[in-house]
Structure formats: C-alpha cells, structure tokens
Amino acid sequence: MLHLRLITPSEKTDEVVLLIEKTVGATHLVVLPDAARNPAGDVVMCDVAREAGDELLAGLRELGIDTSGSIAVETIDLSLSDRAEKAEADAPGEGADAVLWEHLSDATHEESTLSVTYLAFLTLATMIAACGVVLDNAILIVGAMAVGPEFGPLAGICTAIVQRRPRLALRSTNALLVGFAVAMTLTVGFSLFMDAVDLFSEQQLKADRPNTGFIYAPDWFSFVVAVLAGIAGTLSLTSAKSGALVGVAISVTTVPAAANAAVALSYGDTKQTWGSTEQLLLNLLAITIAGTATLLTQKWLWSKQRKRANVL
Template identity: 50%
Template sequence: MLHLRLIVPAGRSDEAVAVLEECTGVTNIVVLPGAAREPAGDVVLCDAAREAANVVISRLKWLEDVGSIAIEQVDLSLSRAATAAVEEAPGDPDDAVVWEELAHKVSSESRITWAYLAFLAIATQLAGIGVLQNSPILIVGAMVLGPEFGAIAAICFGLLGRRGRLITTALRTLVIGFTVAIAVTFACALVSNWLGWIDIGNLKVNAEVQFIVKPDKWSFIVALLAGAAGVLSVTAGKSSALIGVFISVTTVPAAGYLAVALGLGDWAEVAGSVSQLAVNVLGMIISGTATLAVQRKFWPQVGQRSSV
C-alpha cells in the first residue's frame, strides 16, 4: 500500500475527504484540522492501494498548487480495512504503475550528477581492464556497476508521453556520461601503454570477451529483453531484478572496449565496440517504450486519468 499525506486549505478539506471516500481502495482516512503550518491548512492522512493511486492523485492534483501531496510506501500494514481496500482495488499491486511516481523517478535519474559520472567512469575502467586481462568476471562487475539504465528508462518514458524536454535531458546525460567515461578510460589506457603495462597484443588474446565487439542478432534480442525487464522492474518497484538487466546488456563493456581500443589504435575493434553500444542502447529504448505502452493499454485501471 501507499501512505498519502495531504496538506489541504482549511476551506477545502471536506472536498478532499469526499474524493478519498469516493475512490476505491482508500482507507485509514485521518483529518487533523489546522495541523499544518507551512503551507497552512489541515492535514489529511490516508492509505491507498497501489492500484488505486493514479485515480486518487489525478483527482487531487489541484493540491499541487494550493497545498501538497506526499506519498510513501507502506512496508507493513496490519489492518483488515487495509487488506479489504487492496482486494477491492482492481488489478494486482505488482502490475500497477503509479505514473506520477514513475515520472518523478525517471526525471531525477535523467539528470547528470557527479555520482552518475563517477559510477559510469569507474564501471567503464573496470570493463577496460577486464578486456585487457581477458576477464569475464571483471566485465560482469562493470555491468552491475553501470548506472546508465536510469537515463534509458527516462527516454522510454519521455517517448511514451511525448515529453521532449525529458528526452533531451536524458539523451544528454547518456551521451555526456559515456563520453566522459570513455575519455577517462582512454587516458588511463594511454598512460598504461606509455608505461609499458599494455600493448595492442592484449586485444589479440582476449577470446573470452571478444563477444563485446561482435554484435549480432542475439545482441539485439538480448537488449530487447533486457529493456523490457528493466522497465518492468522499475515500474513494479522490483529493484533486485535490475541486476539481471545490468548483467545482460553490453553497454558498459562496449564503452570500456572502445576506450582501450582507441588508446591502443586498434580501429577495427573501435568499430565493433561502437556498433555493440548502439545496438544495446537502441534495443533497450525500443522495448522499454513498448513495455510502458503495453502497461498503459492493457491495464487501463493503472494509467487512467494519469498525467502521462
């Protein structure tokens, strides 16, 4: 369930409470007259089934301008009324997409931050070392560490809702992030080559990781499956499933391979790395957007009246 805390202008509390009482899947309604100070007003609390959240939020959207709506996940609720509310709401909680929550999440993950750049740069360097050392274990570690899926999910959401600004922001984050990560790894490869630690021969004896520079139809199919699984894990709040998505796609390994191939002047491997990176990103965007579209179409109770 979700817990909602509303701050409502004193003169409109009855209106807000009436909406809550009318909506399916809402229970544990509490009104605290005059409890709010900034903004001033009444505090209204309630619990809502995840499947019912979109309708509640859409009908109380006016509070965004004159009050506030705060929502948090309820990890445990021991209440017959709450159980009845969940059973009354249409659909299943794991299928429900709270579109406002998703919009907020992808918006925050579409922005460039120092943490995002650091994680992606470190992941790409690990991938580069894995390529040079012919180490699939390091490649897998780099895959798990990479933070790029948040920006890809934001692009999918932007395409679904035709949000040009979100798409532009997420694309910029993706491009700048990989550019910085590749540049850092490229510089490290140049220094390592100058010190005599590595040479182009390292790229000729790495059979275990050659799949990175040899994209084929299976690369695209895996990217499609990973994009769908990734979006489902985000919308259902199943973050553990994202680990499998990270390990499935070859975005970070391709970036790492690209950087070391550039540093060592192996142009054939550069082309293969760029192709692999493009295939994976494109596949995830296509399937991620399609998955969101299917969720909105075939679970109408999930997306109805939402602002998407």
C-alpha cells in the same frame, strides 16, 4: 499499500476528502484541521491500494494540491488491518501490475540527471570494464555492468516518450550522451596511462579473447538480449522490484562496449573501435525500443482493466 500524507488549503479539504472517500481501494482516512504550518493548511492522510494509487494521485493533481499544498507518498511494508485487506481486495487489478506514473516520472527524473555522481559511476564502470577486456576477465566485465548507472537515463527516455514529456527526454538523452562521451574520453586517458606503466598492451587487446571477444562483434543475439533486458528492467521499475535491475545490468554490454571502444581507440584499432561502438548503439537502441513498448503495453492493459472494472 501506499500511504499518502497531504497538506491541503482549508478551502480544498472537503474536495480532497470527498475524492478519497470515492476512491475504491482507499482507507484509513485521517483529517487534522489547521495542523500544517508551512504551507499553512490541513493535514490529510490515508492509505490506498497500489492499484488505485495512480487514479487518486491524478485526481489530487487536478485539484491543484501539488501546487497549493503538498503530496507525499510512501510505500507501506506492513499493514495489519482488515480494512487494508478489504481495500486491496476491492481495488481493481493487482498491485504488482499497477503503474504509478508519477512515481515513475519522479524516479527516472532523479536517475537521469547529469550529475557528478552519475559521471563518476559511469566512468569508474567503464574503467573497470577496460581492465576486464584487456585481461579477458569475465568477472571484471560483470562487475562493471553492475556498477554502470546507464539504465536510469534509458528508462527516462522511455517514460518521456510514453508520457510525452520532452524535457525529461532531453535531460535523459543529455545524461546518456554526455555521460558516455566523458566516460570514454577519460577511459582513453586511463588506457594510455596503463600502457605507459606496462599494465596494458596492444598485444593483449588483439589477442584471442574467448571471454570478451563478443563485445566488439555485435550480432542478433546482442539485440535479442538487450530487448529482453529492456523489458525486464522496465517491469522492475514499474513494479517496484528494484532487485531485478541488478540482473538487467549484467545482461547488456553497454559499458563494456564503451570500454572496449575507448581502449581500442587509444591503440588506433579502428576495427574494434567501430565494432564496439556498433555494439553500444545497438544495445541502447534495443533497450529504448523494448522499454517504450513495455510501458505502452502496460498502459493499454491497465486502461482496459480499469474500464472492465468500471463496467462491472
């Protein structure tokens, strides 16, 4: 269930209340006249089944509540109410299958913004992965994958394509490209420093690396795994199962590939630099394709389900 807290101009409250009352899956409606001060207006609260949330939010935006008032949405972890159970039963579809497009757009907007924190995490992840590839240490590679924040901008690009939001696409692409450029540049410097203090060596990079050699040798398995990870990551975002993102993060070799390319570049190893760059681009492309296809499929399936429910 979702909890909505609205601030509505007094002249629009009746329309908002009528919309909520007509929404199948909405319950626990509360109206507090003149309770809001900034902005001034009425406070309207209700609970709604997740599968009915997107339709209600779209209706509220059509009424202009997001510009003339306020719309706040929270997830209810526990609701002990027969009315809530009935609302969830009446709402068409399953809550786990529903996509809250406004929530997805907001989440990807935050995760795909080029910020100092984002650059710091991506750079640190790339440097950790650099240590992993030189030492041929799989544990460090997995740790670097988990730290890397690159799935946020990738999800932002997928969402922007499906929702036709060019600004989100531009912001996400900028965060992705600039982020990796900065992280790889700093990692080249980090590699040179580690070599200067005799912690890295060219011999380690060029030695047989059974645990990490795949990073600069992309193949069809790399593409398949990235596609599967892209689907899983997108589903975890749309179904609010964020815990699955950890599994996605350690399934693809974006950050390790960037790290291997940076270290190889610091030693002038063009073969590994190019192979790692191919691996990076292949993973980014596969995740974007898979994520976009997943969102389009979810959108189509949900619209078919809604039409079937309206007919019944």
